[in-house]
Amino acid sequence: MTSIEAHVQQxxxxxxVTDIESEVVPAGLNEDVIRLISGKKGEPAWMLEWRLKxxxxxxxxxxxxxxxxKYGPIDYQAISYYAAPKxxxxxxxxxxVDPKLVQTFEKLGIPIEEQKRLxxxxxxxxxDSVSVATTFQAELAKxxxxxxxxxxxxREHADLVQRYVGTVVPHNDNFFAALNSAVFTDGSFVYVxxxxxxxxxxxxxFRINASSTGQFERTLxxxxxxxxxxxxxxxxxxxxxxxxxxxxxxxxxxxxNAQIKYSTIQNWYPGDEEGRGGIYNFxxxxxxxxxxxxxxxxxxxxxxSAITWKYPGCILQGDNSIGExxxxxxxxxRQQADTGTKMIHLGKNTRxxxxxxGISAGRGQNxxxxxxxxxxxxxxxxxxxxxxSMLIGDKCGxxxxxxxxxxxxxxxxxxxxxxxxxxxxxxxxxxxxxxxxEDAVSMIVNGFCKEVFKELPMEFAVEATRLLGISLEGSxx
Amino acid sequence: MTKGRALLEVQGLRVAVAGNEILKGVDLxxxxxxxxxxxxxxxxxxxxxxxxxxxxxxYTVLAGTVRYDGKDLLEMKPEDRARAGVxxxxxxxxxxxxxxxxxxxxxxxxxxRKERGEPELDPIDFLQFLEQKLxxxxxxxSMMNRxxxxxxxxxxxxxNEILQLAVLEPRLAILDETDSGLDxxxxxxxxxxxxxxxxPDRAFLIVTHYQRLLNYITPDVVHxxxxxxxxxxxxxxxxxxxxxxGYDWLRDAAMVS
Numbered sequence: 223m224t225s226i227e228a229h230v231q232q233x234x235x236x237x238x239v240t241d242i243e244s245e246v247v248p249a250g251l252n253e254d255v256i257r258l259i260s261g262k263k264g265e266p267a268w269m270l271e272w273r274l275k276x277x278x279x280x281x282x283x284x285x286x287x288x289x290x291x292k293y294g295p296i297d298y299q300a301i302s303y304y305a306a307p308k309x310x311x312x313x314x315x316x317x318x319v320d321p322k323l324v325q326t327f328e329k330l331g332i333p334i335e336e337q338k339r340l341x342x343x344x345x346x347x348x349x350d351s352v353s354v355a356t357t358f359q360a361e362l363a364k365x366x367x368x369x370x371x372x373x374x375x376x377r378e379h380a381d382l383v384q385r386y387v388g389t390v391v392p393h394n395d396n397f398f399a400a401l402n403s404a405v406f407t408d409g410s411f412v413y414v415x416x417x418x419x420x421x422x423x424x425x426x427x428f429r430i431n432a433s434s435t436g437q438f439e440r441t442l443x444x445x446x447x448x449x450x451x452x453x454x455x456x457x458x459x460x461x462x463x464x465x466x467x468x469x470x471x472x473x474x475x476x477x478x479n480a481q482i483k484y485s486t487i488q489n490w491y492p493g494d495e496e497g498r499g500g501i502y503n504f505x506x507x508x509x510x511x512x513x514x515x516x517x518x519x520x521x522x523x524x525x526x527s528a529i530t531w532k533y534p535g536c537i538l539q540g541d542n543s544i545g546e547x548x549x550x551x552x553x554x555x556r557q558q559a560d561t562g563t564k565m566i567h568l569g570k571n572t573r574x575x576x577x578x579x580g581i582s583a584g585r586g587q588n589x590x591x592x593x594x595x596x597x598x599x600x601x602x603x604x605x606x607x608x609x610x611s612m613l614i615g616d617k618c619g620x621x622x623x624x625x626x627x628x629x630x631x632x633x634x635x636x637x638x639x640x641x642x643x644x645x646x647x648x649x650x651x652x653x654x655x656x657x658x659x660e661d662a663v664s665m666i667v668n669g670f671c672k673e674v675f676k677e678l679p680m681e682f683a684v685e686a687t688r689l690l691g692i693s694l695e696g697s698x699x
Numbered sequence: 700m701t702k703g704r705a706l707l708e709v710q711g712l713r714v715a716v717a718g719n720e721i722l723k724g725v726d727l728x729x730x731x732x733x734x735x736x737x738x739x740x741x742x743x744x745x746x747x748x749x750x751x752x753x754x755x756x757x758y759t760v761l762a763g764t765v766r767y768d769g770k771d772l773l774e775m776k777p778e779d780r781a782r783a784g785v786x787x788x789x790x791x792x793x794x795x796x797x798x799x800x801x802x803x804x805x806x807x808x809x810x811x812r813k814e815r816g817e818p819e820l821d822p823i824d825f826l827q828f829l830e831q832k833l834x835x836x837x838x839x840x841s842m843m844n845r846x847x848x849x850x851x852x853x854x855x856x857x858x859n860e861i862l863q864l865a866v867l868e869p870r871l872a873i874l875d876e877t878d879s880g881l882d883x884x885x886x887x888x889x890x891x892x893x894x895x896x897x898x899p900d901r902a903f904l905i906v907t908h909y910q911r912l913l914n915y916i917t918p919d920v921v922h923x924x925x926x927x928x929x930x931x932x933x934x935x936x937x938x939x940x941x942x943x944x945g946y947d948w949l950r951d952a953a954m955v956s
Binding site for chain 2: 648654666672
C-alpha cells in the first residue's frame with residue numbers, strides 16, 4: 223500500500239455497539255409483521271392500507287440487478303423489520319431518554335442533551351427503528367415549523383402526511399421503495415409554512431445498532447410557498463461481519479418560490495478490507511419542484527456502506543424551477559458505489575446542475591449514473607453536468623454512465639467529464655514545500671472535492687472534510 | 700565571500716533510479732550565501748542530483764553522504780528538509796486543482812513557521828506578508844487566486860516557482876532548469892528576481908543546461924556534471940568556455956580519467 227492509500231483507507235471510527243435491551247420482532251416479512259409495525263406506531267387505518275398495498279406490489283416485483291455492483295442474494299425473510307430500545311414509548315421530555323442512548327449519540331458527535339446541543343441545529347436522533355429524541359421542537363413551533371419523527375407526524379399531522387406521502391416516490395416506484403413503503407419505521411417529517419425561512423438547520427442522525435435488522439426510514443419534507451429549509455442527515459452503524467440492509471425513502475416537495483437544501487453525510491459501516499460485512503445502502507431519494515421558481519439542492523458526501531445504490535433526483539415541474547446535485551462518493555477497500563442523479567425537466571426554463579466527484583482507492587469501484595430528461599413542454603431547459611473521477615492506486619475502478627433524453631429542441635445541455643490519478647509526484651511537490659504527506663493528500667483530495675464541499679452547511683463541511691481525513695482549511699482557501 | 704563550514708556537503712554520492720546508476724560519485728560543497736551553477740549535457744544527472752537533495756522517493760542512494768547544516772540530509776523526510784530550509788524550484792511543477800496559490804503558499808509558509816516556533820499566519824496577516832514580498836521583487840498578485848499551476852503556461856509555472864522561493868525564503872534554493880522553456884523576457888524577470896533574493900544567508904544551486912541564464916546571474920562557482928560525476932569546477936568564466944566549446948571536450952576528459 224502506498225502512503226497515499228494508507229491515508230485514504232482509515233479505520234472505521236463508529237463501529238461500536240451500544241449494549242441496550244431492545245425489542246426486536248422476529249425475522250421475516252408478511253402482512254402480520256406490517257400490521258404489527260403499524261400498530262406499534264399507533265397509525266390510522268389509511269396508513270396501514272397504504273403499507274399493505276405497497277407490500278402486495280413488492281411481492282410482484284424483483285430486485286434490480288442493473289446497477290454496476292455485485293453482491294450475493296439477500297434473504298428478506300432473515301431480516302427483522304423492527305428493533306427498538308426498550309423504554310417508555312412516548313417522551314415528554316428529553317430528560318427521559320435512556321442515558322445509554324444519550325451517550326451513544328454523544329459519542330457520535332451528536333449531543334442531544336439540552337445544555338450540550340449544537341447551536342443552530344435541531345436534531346432528530348433515530349436509533350434502529352425509532353426516533354429517540356428530537357431537539358428544538360418547541361422553538362421551531364414558534365415559527366410554525368413542524369420537525370418531528372414521521373410516526374408522530376402520521377398521528378398528529380395526518381392531513382399533511384396523507385396529502386404528500388408517496389406523491390414523489392410512489393409506493394410501487396421500485397423494488398426497494400416498495401419494501402420501504404411496506405415496512406418503514408422512523409425518519410423525519412418537516413413542514414415549513416408559507417413565507418418562513420426555517421431559523422435552524424434541521425438534521426436527522428440515523429444509527430443502526432441491533433444486529434440482523436434492517437433500517438427502513440422514511441423522510442418527508444414539505445416547503446410551502448416562499449419558504450426555505452436546510453436539512454442534513456448523517457448515519458453510522460457498528461462493525462459486523464453480516465451485511466445489513468438500509469432501504470430508505472426520502473421525498474421532498476417545494477411549492478412556489480420555495481427552496482430546500484438537502485445534505486447527506488453518509489458514513490455507514492463500509493465493511494472490512496476483505497469486503498466482509500457493511501451496509502447495503504439502497505435508497506430512493508427524490509424531490510419535486512412542484513411550484514414556480516422553486517429550488518431543490520441535493521448535496522451528498524458518501525464515504526460509507528459496502529454498496530451504495532442511490533440517485534437523488536429532481537422533478538422540475540414548476541416553470542423556472544432549479545434542481546442541483548453535488549456529490550462526493552468515496553470507495554476504498556472493496557466498497558462499491560453506483561450513484562448519481564435524475565433530473566426530469568417538465569416546466570419551462572427549468573435548470574439543473576450536476577457536479578459529481580468520484581474517488582476510488584483500494585479495490586473500490588465507483589460508478590456515476592445520471593439521467594437528464596428534457597420533456598416536450600420544457601421550453602428553454604438547461605443542464606450542466608460535470609463528472610470527475612480520481613483514482614488512488616491501480617486496483618480500483620471508476621465508471622461513468624450519463625443518460626441524456628432530450629425531447630425539446632430548445633434545450634441546452636453541457637457535459638464535462640475527467641479522470642485523474644493522484645500521483646506520488648503531486649505528493650512530493652507538496653512535501654517539498656513543507657507539508658506532511660497526510661496534509662498533502664488532504665490538500666489534493668480537498669481541492670478535487672471543493673465544488674461540492676462549498677455547498678455544504680458550514681457545520682457539516684467540517685464533518686465531511688474530517689471524514690475524508692482532510693482538514694477543512696483547504697476547502698476555504 | 701566568507702570561508703566557513705559548508706552549508707551543503709555532498710561526498711561520493713551514488714544514486715540509481717529504476718536500477719540505473721545515474722550519479723556515480725558526486726562531490727560538492729556549498730557555503731552560506733554562495734551561488735553555484737551546475738551545468739552539463741542532457742542525461743548527465745543534473746536533475747537527479749536536484750531531486751535527490753530534495754528527497755524524491757523514486758531515487759535510491761547507493762553510497763555517499765550529504766550533510767546539510769551539520770545534519771544527515773539523506774535521513775530526513777522531504778518535508779523535514781523543506782522545513783530546514785531546502786527549497787527545490789521544480790523543472791516540471793505539478794498542478795493542484797481546486798487549491799488557490801494563496802492558500803497553498805500560506806499552508807507551506809505556516810508549516811515552515813511552525814517548525815521555527817513562529818506563530819502561524821492567518822489569511823489576513825498572510826496577505827500583508829505576501830504584499831511585502833511581492834513588492835520586494837516587483838511582482839503583482841495576479842497569480843495568487845488561481846489554482847496552483849492549473850492552466851498556467853510553461854513560463855507562468857516557472858515564475859510561480861520563483862514566487863514560492865521569494866515567499867518561503869529558503870537557506871538553500873535549488874533551481875532545476877528554471878530557465879528551460881522561458882522566453883527572453885521571462886528569463887530576465889526570473890534572473891532579476893533571483894538576484895534580488897541573493898543574501899548572505901541564502902545559497903543557490905542553479906541547475907541549467909545553457910549558459911544564457913548565467914548571463915544575468917553571475918555564479919560564484921560553476922560545476923560541470925558529465926556521466927554522473929563532476930568533471931570540472933571553476934569560476935564564472937567556465938560557463939562562457941562551455942558556451943563556446945560545448946560539453947564534448949569535458950565528457951571525453953571524464954572518460955579518460
